[in-house]
Amino acid sequence: MPEPVILLVEDNPDDEALTLRALKKNNIRNEVVVARDGREALDYLFGEGMYESRDVRVKPQVILLDLKLPKLDGFEVLRAMRGNEHTRLLPVVILTSSNEERDRINGYGLGANSYIRKPVEFGEFIEAVKQLGLYWLILNQNAPAAA
Amino acid sequence: MRLPNQKLARNVTLINLLVSAAALSLACAAFVGYDQISFRRGMVNELSVRAQIIASNSVSALLFNDAASARSTLSALRASPDVIWAGICTVQGKSFALYERMRTDRIPELPAIPPGHMESHVFSSGDIVLARAIAFRGRLLGIVYVESDLSVLAQRRKEYAGIALAVLLASMVAALLVSWLFAKSVADPIVGLAALARDVTQNKDYSVRAVPTGRNDEVALLIGAFNEMLEQIEQRDRALREAHHELERRVDERTAQLTHANKELESFSYSVSHDLRAPLRSIDGFSQALLEDYDAQIDASGKDYLRRIRASAQRMGMLIDDLLNLARVSRATIQKEKVDATALAESIVVDLRRAQPGRDVDFRIEKGMEAWADPGLLRIVLDNLLNNAWKFTSKRDHGSIEFGFRRENGGPACYFVRDNGAGFDPKYADRLFGAFQRLHAMTDFAGTGIGLATVQRIVSRHGGSVWAESAVGQGAVFYFTL
Ligand SMILES: Nc1ncnc2c1ncn2[C@@H]1O[C@H](COP(=O)(O)OP(=O)(O)OP(=O)(O)O)[C@@H](O)[C@H]1O
Ligand SMILES: [Mg+2]
Numbered sequence: 001m002p003e004p005v006i007l008l009v010e011d012n013p014d015d016e017a018l019t020l021r022a023l024k025k026n027n028i029r030n031e032v033v034v035a036r037d038g039r040e041a042l043d044y045l046f047g048e049g050m051y052e053s054r055d056v057r058v059k060p061q062v063i064l065l066d067l068k069l070p071k072l073d074g075f076e077v078l079r080a081m082r083g084n085e086h087t088r089l090l091p092v093v094i095l096t097s098s099n100e101e102r103d104r105i106n107g108y109g110l111g112a113n114s115y116i117r118k119p120v121e122f123g124e125f126i127e128a129v130k131q132l133g134l135y136w137l138i139l140n141q142n143a144p145a146a147a
Numbered sequence: 148m149r150l151p152n153q154k155l156a157r158n159v160t161l162i163n164l165l166v167s168a169a170a171l172s173l174a175c176a177a178f179v180g181y182d183q184i185s186f187r188r189g190m191v192n193e194l195s196v197r198a199q200i201i202a203s204n205s206v207s208a209l210l211f212n213d214a215a216s217a218r219s220t221l222s223a224l225r226a227s228p229d230v231i232w233a234g235i236c237t238v239q240g241k242s243f244a245l246y247e248r249m250r251t252d253r254i255p256e257l258p259a260i261p262p263g264h265m266e267s268h269v270f271s272s273g274d275i276v277l278a279r280a281i282a283f284r285g286r287l288l289g290i291v292y293v294e295s296d297l298s299v300l301a302q303r304r305k306e307y308a309g310i311a312l313a314v315l316l317a318s319m320v321a322a323l324l325v326s327w328l329f330a331k332s333v334a335d336p337i338v339g340l341a342a343l344a345r346d347v348t349q350n351k352d353y354s355v356r357a358v359p360t361g362r363n364d365e366v367a368l369l370i371g372a373f374n375e376m377l378e379q380i381e382q383r384d385r386a387l388r389e390a391h392h393e394l395e396r397r398v399d400e401r402t403a404q405l406t407h408a409n410k411e412l413e414s415f416s417y418s419v420s421h422d423l424r425a426p427l428r429s430i431d432g433f434s435q436a437l438l439e440d441y442d443a444q445i446d447a448s449g450k451d452y453l454r455r456i457r458a459s460a461q462r463m464g465m466l467i468d469d470l471l472n473l474a475r476v477s478r479a480t481i482q483k484e485k486v487d488a489t490a491l492a493e494s495i496v497v498d499l500r501r502a503q504p505g506r507d508v509d510f511r512i513e514k515g516m517e518a519w520a521d522p523g524l525l526r527i528v529l530d531n532l533l534n535n536a537w538k539f540t541s542k543r544d545h546g547s548i549e550f551g552f553r554r555e556n557g558g559p560a561c562y563f564v565r566d567n568g569a570g571f572d573p574k575y576a577d578r579l580f581g582a583f584q585r586l587h588a589m590t591d592f593a594g595t596g597i598g599l600a601t602v603q604r605i606v607s608r609h610g611g612s613v614w615a616e617s618a619v620g621q622g623a624v625f626y627f628t629l
Contacts, residue, residue: 014429021436068421097428098420120427120464122435
């Protein structure tokens, strides 16, 4: 069985590079699929567009979701996921710059499992990614695939 | 609706009737009384004349003891229907001659003539009896008595009463007529006015007017004045309403502007929150990557520069957060409730002591302080002030911090936080409350300088104010009201 996949939804290449670096620093070796906007993320999850040939039964272990995204933003991705039979139980961690109250309320309201604010200090970011990996990739038991 | 009208008119009618009846009754009574008295006097005179005639005609009959002649003299009285009885008696008191209109053999009560008088009379219930001395050359010969009945008098009284009654009735009718005229000309307009006044007070409708009577009297004056008053009230009312509308319009306008500004501030904050921090993360993250991955290639001063870059990026991150928090405080909706300020301060002190356990600081917090404020925002205020006191006493061997309140003659409760720390130059006391304004060097006391700016916004949003007193090295006192 292959290592479970992490889906990183992130439009900023710098943030993408830093997140990958933080994962590497924490020895998290799972494959990371990067979607650069909301549309791409949904295509990956639903096996559409450029991911048409993908086996959608292979589901990511966790989805790291930015909020400000081109085309469809993070909330719309979340809403579409939660509305779909196959993706409604996937763990979603919102990983974003803001700590605006309404973002947190919206995020949790739409069924996010966790909300993490990306800190400016890179050391803190590594620490946050470590916690995240420990919990979502090792400790957490996902819901059964076909309930 | 017609009731008050009838009341006023009825009252006026009643008064009219009473007054005219009383006046007439009095007048009639006086007139009848006077007439009765003068009529009686006339009767006595008439009777006296008859008695004198009889007296002089019966002198010779008495002198010559001729009773028959005396009787015939008396019988001449038959011509006077009111005389019912007459008699002559001698000086010795013996009956000499008698006359009776109808035989009854009755002798009326006879008056005595007082000495020195020639005549006297007596009234009894139904009649009058007059006595007259009969004298001849100074010698008393006898007395003649004449009795007349008073039925004429009673008759006269009856007639008068009838006339008085008729006059009274006529005058009542006249009074009623006058009242009716009065009601038409005075009461009706006044009653109408009263009804209108009541309508106006009930319905607050100042556009109605009383109908003028078209005459030139006090009632017309009253109606005119009333209408004038209504006119003025209506005008004032209208002006007030217009001012009110204008004010409301302006408030709406301002509210709309404010809501708009708030929305803009919010979306500005939102995009700052999202977009301004991302580049800082890159600066910090890649500087760190350089330090880690190219450790060997970069010399000591290069590494120092990279560390400075990182420190600045991190500081800017903090500044952005501080600014966003400040903006959030300005936007937050305030929900005031009763807050236990003492307990709030005590819990903050617990946090402070836990963060720096080694310090020797003496806290004095007044018991039972209550505040009417938004609990979350009041916490931010106390957190900042107590944190400052804690921070600026850090160079004292023994710190002393006090949180209390005082109320000066009925004014609002004034809270204060006092410390014995570094203090500041009072010249700059006002500047402290500006964002990022600091009076101490970062190297002496760390901080961004947003704390007091936040405090001021919260306090002013509660309708209160904040100010400070201090001198360098003397500690500081921060006062605030809510
Ligand atoms: N208790 C105090 N004693 C002396 N100076 C004070 C005291 N409180 C505030 N100040 C002065 O006012 C300045 C502004 O205070 P403020 O709380 O706004 O900022 P700060 O404490 O420096 O930083 P921050 O609170 O944002 O971490 C301080 O830098 C200090 O110079
Ligand atoms: Mg402060």
